[in-house]
Amino acid sequence: MTSQISFSSHLTSAERRRGIAAAIACLTVVGACLGASMPFLALVLASQGVPPAMIGLNSAIPSLAGLIATPFIPKLMQHVPANRLVVVSLILSAGAMIGCYLVPNYWAWFPLRAINGAAITIAFVISEIWINALADEKTRGRIMGIYGAVLAIGFAAGPVVLFLAGSEGFLPFGLIAGLALMACVPVLMAGNTAPGGEGHAPSRSFAAFLTVAPTATLAALVFGAVEQGVMNLLPIYGVKIGLTPRVAALVLTAFAAGNILCQIPLGILADRMNRRLLLAICGGLAGGIIALLPLVAGTLLVFPAIFVFGGMVTGLYSVGLTLLGQRFHGPDLAAANSAFVMCYSIGALMGPPIGGAAMQAWVPHGLPASMAVFGLGYMLLALWRWQMVKDDPTAG
Structure with a gap:
């Protein structure tokens, strides 16, 4: 049986549109972060002489951390509103990226990239829930299509960011971290439209x-x-x-x-x-x-x-x-x-x-x-x- 409790039943149409726009804007910037950081960090490791197999192992850590973090998201959303969770996750992601610059060590990057992977996954999933929760049934498909298209543009912009910033020095690390923090802005501006925090549990495991x-x-x-x-x-x-x-x-x-x-x-x-x-x-x-x-x-x-x-x-x-x-x-x-x-x-x-x-x-x-x-x-x-x-x- 589907839960009948709606995250957004109290919101006006204008508030719904504002929340959807904020979540899509956030995810677009997050997509650019991912599109830039994945090839960039691999290039940095390669420049340090790390073998390809070990680069691949290090690069798999964010995905693995995200996979482990995902089942905990519904529980987190029972007690904390989505906007707070997204902002904290993006701050952690930015901090992990700066940590990679401060500690340019292959083994130290494992926990740092795990934090980054879990944080980005949490921000990503919660923002998707936010969009879907606010979408009207008559236009849900169109809204999710706009989300998919804009997200793809964000991913495509990532390599452009890397091209402009280069792959040496603090600038690329700082720029990617700055993008993660920039993604907090639309979330903070539309915080009262965020789902979560009501304390209700899902109807199934x-x-x-x-x-x-x-x-x-x-x-x-x-x-x-x-x-x-x-x-x-x-x-x-x-x-x-x-x-x-x-x-x-x-x-x-x-x-x-x-x-x-x-x-x-x-x-x-x-x-x-x-x-x-x-x-x-x-x-x-x-x-x-x-x-x-x-x-x-x-x-x-x-x-x-x-x-x-x-x-x-x-x-x-x-x-x-x-x-x-x-x-x-x-x-x-x-x-x-x-x-x-x-x-x-x-x-x-x-x-x-x-x-x-x-x-x-x-x-x-x-x-x-x-x-x-x-x-x-x-x-x-x-x-x-x-x-x-x-x-x-x-x-x-």
Whole structure:
């Protein structure tokens, strides 16, 4: 049974819009922080002569810390309003980044990056809950589409920040920390619209939310696996099919462009059709396009194919969030959104090793084949759920 307590029932329409805008602005800046910090810290370690395998181990710590922190978010939100949690998390993230500058030691970076990863995850998940809690059902899909598009722009801006700041001295560390603190500003300006702090518990255990809405939570898992598999391995695949390294890198730009430009149209569709069916379409198109990629390998058709593929894959996340908001409210939404992000994190850990092993087993087309299995398999599940619960808007 879904909790009937709403975080936002007392707010006016203007207050809802202000809260949504604040949370999206915060996440856009956080996205830029992540987009800059991940490659930057890897470059710093490489300049210190750290071997690639050890860089990879250090770089995995933020994701692992975020995965561990996620189940505690609903409990935190029972007792502390979202705006306070987000501000504290962003201050901790900024402090950890400055700590990395002050203590440029490989082993010291493990706890610092763990703090940063947990803090950013908490800020990220709570801001998503904030948006979903304030969104009106009639325009929820559009709002989540705008959120997805703007967030993708934030991530894309991260490398630009790194390019402008360089990778030496205090400036890049200070700039990334400054961005984290800047993200606090919209949160503080819209604090009275923040959910949480009412003391109400979810109607189920956290673990139950991992499976109670499988269409939504598995959308997050598939998105995490495919996004991270593609982001890490697509340039390598491009080189293996005969593209130059520079052109192969441009393929990722097409993927990112699809992420940005397809989210608002998909959000509009999510407000006008069955969201489970739309998720099935996204999974089917993503799986079908990537399965056919070997047929256009080495031609210019790779770029439009990857553009549409990127949009459909990212649609799994934004439309999945929309479906969660349709079904859950109040404390249940906080728990369900946290479970959703945990599934994304699990998928993100699975995708690169599965894609890499498949690529090694079937050179070079194992990568698109393995990603196609994720997309098409999800399509079958979503179609089955659509048929099973077609007339039940409370199912997930």
